[in-house]
Amino acid sequence: MRLFKQNVITFISLMFFWILLTGLDIQELIAGSVIALTLTIFFPKSSALFPEFKLSFNSMINFIMFVFVFSFELIKSNVDVALRVVHPKIPINPGIVKVKTKLKSRLGRVMLANSITLTPGTLTVETDGEDYYIHWIDVSSRDIETATRKIVAKFEKYLEVCYG
Amino acid sequence: MDSLIQFLFSASFYLILISMLMSFIRLIIGPTVADRVVALDSMTIVSISIIVYLALFYQRSIYLDVALVYGLLSFMGVVAVARYIEGGLK
Amino acid sequence: MMELIGGIITFLGAIFLFLGSLGILRMPDVYNRMQAGTKATTLGSILFFMGICFMESQWIGKLVLLILFIIFTNPVSSHALARAAHKAGIKLADQSVMDELAAKKGEIDD
Helix, strand or coil: CHHHHHHHHHHHHHHHHHHHHHCCCHHHHHHHHHHHHHHHHHCCCCCCCCCCCCCCHHHHHHHHHHHHHHHHHHHHHHHHHHHHHHCCCCCCECEEEEEECCCCCHHHHHHHHHHHHCCCCEEEEEEECCEEEEEECECCCCCHHHHHHHHCHHHHHHHHHHHC | CHHHHHHHHHHHHHHHHHHHHHHHHHHHHCCCHHHHHHHHHHHHHHHHHHHHHHHHHHCCCHHHHHHHHHHHHHHHHHHHHHHHHHCCCC | CHHHHHHHHHHHHHHHHHHHHHHHHHCCCHHHHHHHHHHHHHHHHHHHHHHHHHHCHHHHHHHHHHHHHHHHHHHHHHHHHHHHHHHCCCCCCCCCCCEHHHHHHHHHHC
């Protein structure tokens, strides 16, 4: 039953990308559904796109909230980097800090690392289990807990509900 | 109105060309391999934008496919070079 | 009107692409260059493609695909590069204040 649900998700997402690529034409839709169905039947396990995403109303709401927070942070980070770049002296105070995450699933950790890379002044350099090593353009605290609260916490609370 | 839109579009094209040039300078002078690959990565994104701009300019939607495939290949290339710098697969 | 909005958004995207390349040229070491390069080019190209969406509304599918693709692959490639650069032993700039990762590697070597 669980595998069936995953296959349905895989089929729907494959069809979604196909429609984005080709548009809504009836012949294209038929060809795309045949290809998507073949892929889902022959590769049921390896083609699961979001294996650890929890499908529930609560996680959907959290995911949408996450997208909003993420977009806002992306714009903020760009303005921040732009100001630093055009400043004549380049005001940076860089260093690599270590933070910890509570997330368990692999996909959640990937999403978290990607979000950290795209948010103000931080870049994930290395991940090792639950430890993340992050290059911070303006180190304001050397402590693990404070750095975790400043960098990770704003995304973690949404991703924790979605992926666990 | 039309001339303003014209101005915005040509100005963005020139800005993109200048940013391509600046990344290219970093590609030439970059002291380490990683610097050069970072410059190349940003040059790829800039050239994807140029391809999309040209698709609008010539009204050819087929150029968008070129941009997609170019993005895919450049991502693979950057990851491959990163593995190479790291010292191969372990 | 739509064309004017599209033009303004495209111009903003081009400005961010320009600033990203300026950061790549000006920043002192490879990690800071990556910071400027990744963030500014990501938002710059997203805004650029969104502006083109306003101009040509029937291209929206492929452009959304391009935007999704860039959001997912750009941080991954920069993370791979940063990791490789640190493993290859490329030093941080002189004004850096700390390096936990090098400390961790030192502990393992001992």
